[in-house]
Amino acid sequence: MFQITANIVDIINRKIFPGTVIVENGKISNIIREDKLNSDIYILPGFIDAHVHIESSMLVPSEFARLAVTHGTVATVSDPHEIANVLGVVGVKFMIENGSIVPFKFFFGAPSCVPATNYETSGAKITSDDIRILFENYGLKYLSEMMNFPGVLNDIPDVLEMLDCYRKEMMPIS
Ligand SMILES: [Zn+2]
Incomplete structure (x- = not known):
C-alpha cells in the first residue's frame, strides 16, 4: 500500500480539497478528505495528449513515455503514420511493441494515409x-487521421475502400 496527502484536484466537481490518496495494487482504492493541509503539492488526473506523433520527438515510444510522465502526461492518442511512411506495417508493429513495455498508455490508431496522397513518394x-x-x-481500435480529404471528396476508390472497411466494423475514424 502507498498513500500520499496533498491538495486533490477534483476535475469533475471543479474543486480542490486537502486529502489522502490510498493506492493498493497499483490502483487508487480510496480518497480520504482531510480537514486541513499546508502543502503546495497538488494531485490531479494524468493528462492525455489527444494528438501527438511520437516519431516527431525522435524518440522511441518507451523513451517518449519516460520524459512525458515528468510533465504529467500519462497517455497519448497517436497515429504512427510517420514511421509507417518509412517502414510500413513493420514500423507500426515496432511502435506498438515498444510502447507496450512501459506502463504509459499509447492509444495507437491504424494509419489511413500512408502515403498521405498519391503525389508523395514515401518508402512504404x-x-x-x-x-x-x-x-x-x-x-488497434480506430482508423487515424484521414488527411487525404481530396481523396474523400473526389471518391478515390482506395480511400473509400479504407473508410468502408472501418464503417463495416463500426470503428471510429479520426
Ligand atoms: Zn497529426
Missing part, C-alpha cells in the same frame, strides 16, 4: 488489407 504504403492485419493482430 499501407493498404486496407494491412490495416485489417494490424487490427486483428494488435487490437
Whole structure:
C-alpha cells in the first residue's frame, strides 16, 4: 500500500480539497478528505495528449513515455503514420511493441494515409488489407487521421475502400 496527502484536484466537481490518496495494487482504492493541509503539492488526473506523433520527438515510444510522465502526461492518442511512411506495417508493429513495455498508455490508431496522397513518394504504403492485419493482430481500435480529404471528396476508390472497411466494423475514424 502507498498513500500520499496533498491538495486533490477534483476535475469533475471543479474543486480542490486537502486529502489522502490510498493506492493498493497499483490502483487508487480510496480518497480520504482531510480537514486541513499546508502543502503546495497538488494531485490531479494524468493528462492525455489527444494528438501527438511520437516519431516527431525522435524518440522511441518507451523513451517518449519516460520524459512525458515528468510533465504529467500519462497517455497519448497517436497515429504512427510517420514511421509507417518509412517502414510500413513493420514500423507500426515496432511502435506498438515498444510502447507496450512501459506502463504509459499509447492509444495507437491504424494509419489511413500512408502515403498521405498519391503525389508523395514515401518508402512504404499501407493498404486496407494491412490495416485489417494490424487490427486483428494488435487490437488497434480506430482508423487515424484521414488527411487525404481530396481523396474523400473526389471518391478515390482506395480511400473509400479504407473508410468502408472501418464503417463495416463500426470503428471510429479520426
Ligand atoms: Zn497529426
